[in-house]
Amino acid sequence: xxxxxxxxxxxxxxxxxxxxxxxxxxxxxxxxxxxxxxxxxxxxxxxxxxxxxxxxxxxxxxxxxxxxxxxxxxxxxxxxxxxxxxxxxxxxxxxxxxxxxxxxxxxxxxxxxxxxxxxxxxxxxxxxxxxxxxxxxxxxxxxxxxxxxxxxxxxxxxxxxxxxxxxxxxxxxxxxxxxxxxxxxxxxxxxxxxxxxxxxxxxxxxxxxxxxxxxxxxxxxxxxxxxxxxxxxxxxxxxxxxxxxxxxxxxxxxxxxxxxxxxxxxxxxxxxxxxxxxxxxxxxxxxxxxxxxxx
Numbered sequence: 253x254x255x256x257x258x259x260x261x262x263x264x265x266x267x268x269x270x271x272x273x274x275x276x277x278x279x280x281x282x283x284x285x286x287x288x289x290x291x292x293x294x295x296x297x298x299x300x301x302x303x304x305x306x307x308x309x310x311x312x313x314x315x316x317x318x319x320x321x322x323x324x325x326x327x328x329x330x331x332x333x334x335x336x337x338x339x340x341x342x343x344x345x346x347x348x349x350x351x352x353x354x355x356x357x358x359x360x361x362x363x364x365x366x367x368x369x370x371x372x373x374x375x376x377x378x379x380x381x382x383x384x385x386x387x388x389x390x391x392x393x394x395x396x397x398x399x400x401x402x403x404x405x406x407x408x409x410x411x412x413x414x415x416x417x418x419x420x421x422x423x424x425x426x427x428x429x430x431x432x433x434x435x436x437x438x439x440x441x442x443x444x445x446x447x448x449x450x451x452x453x454x455x456x457x458x459x460x461x462x463x464x465x466x467x468x469x470x471x472x473x474x475x476x477x478x479x480x481x482x483x484x485x486x487x488x489x490x491x492x493x494x495x496x497x498x499x500x501x502x503x504x505x506x507x508x509x510x511x512x513x514x515x516x517x518x519x520x521x522x523x524x525x526x527x528x529x530x531x532x533x534x535x536x537x538x539x540x541x542x543x544x545x546x547x
Contacts, residue, residue, distance in 0.1 A: 253306065253307055254366070255303075255319070255363065255366055255367060255370060256302075256303045256304070257303070258303075258363070259302045259303030259306065259319075260299070260300060260303035260304070261345075261348075262299055262344060262345055262346075263296045263297075263299035263300045263392075264346075265345050265346025265347070265348045266295070266296050266343060266344075266346050267296050267396060267399060268347075269343065269347050270292060270293070270296075270400045271449075272343060272346075272347075273292045273295075273343045274288050274291075274293075275453065275457070275460075276340075276341075276342070276343050277291055277292050278457075278460055278464075279460055280333075281460065281463060281464040284464075284535050285404075285461065285534075286404045289402035290402060293397060293400070293402065296392075296396050298318075300391075300396070301389065301392055302315065302318060302319040302322060304388045304391075304392070305318075305319070306319065306370070308388065309373075309376050310375070310376065310385060311385070312373075312376075316367065320364070320367055320371075323360050323363055323364050326344070326360060327360045327361070327364075330356050330357045330360070333353040334352075334357065338353055339352050339353070342356045344356050344359070403531045403532065404532075404534075407529075407531045408532065409528070409537070410528075410532065412512065412515050412528065412529060413512065414508060414509055414510065414512075414515065414517070414524070414527065415507055415508050415509075415510065416524065418507040419508050419517075419524065422500075423522055428501055428504045429475075429500065429504075432473060432498065434522055435522035436521060436522075437471070437520075437521070438471055438541055438542060439471050439517075439520075440458065440471055440472050440473065440516060440517070440519075440538065440542060441473050441475065441516065441519050442454055442455070442458060442472070442474045442475065442516045442517075443508070443509050443512075443514060443515050444476060444497075444513050444514040445477060445513055446497075448513060448514065450514055450529075450530040451513060451514045451530070454514040454529075454530040455474065457530075457533050458472055458516070458533065459472070461533075461538050461539070462538075462542065464535075465539045465544070466544055467538070467539065467544055468542060468543050468544065471542045471543070474496070474498065475499075475500050476497045476498075476499055476505075477499070477502035477505040477506070478499045478502050512529075514529060515527060515528075515529055516528045516529065516533065518541050520541075
């Protein structure tokens, strides 16, 4: 029962911090962004199912086998993570407890010992009918995908509101964005501010999309206002974002975006051919728009 509670707490903690967990999975570049959304939720569902099975003690052999297999797979993955030099939190307990891969491997080893002990316990003598155990099996799927449906299920490509005239003026001769030479080539322009969680999520998605697909990261340009009274003083050298940001006058920023942030422009030869926000960034769309990095 203790193991069951731990698995359910771990699953709920991940669900509360689902944005961070799905981006953690995506950061390994093993899965595309949309599949990372799905994989994050299936991991949570699997933990919930194991937790419910351990608590109810039904179908004991199958539950014990699946739980052990999941712990072994997670431990092997954490071993790969540690060997590759990752030291960031594995998010196995969401934000409740920050554990690096090595500490999480030790935690999993203790859980495996507890599970081996628990596997010696006798199963209950009752075998519920299918319509009794069907609901606990379906409940985790319903809860997870209802509470937090993947972004690609909820958001499609849509045009974001921006001031086209102000943007054209800013990239023209004498404009605040003239130095970026946006009138030539393909550029992904992201308007954001430090301290904004959605801005940081946008940064992470765009940066890892470029790294995973070997795209020319020079096409990514992050813009921030020079002054912003809604957040702490700008400290762009403190890893708030994954890459440097280009500061523009606060008034120009506000006029172009109408104060919206984050907002992403796909700019082709000085013309905005597409826009998106933090939730509807499509990896395929970015890959097709940004040229691959020239070796």
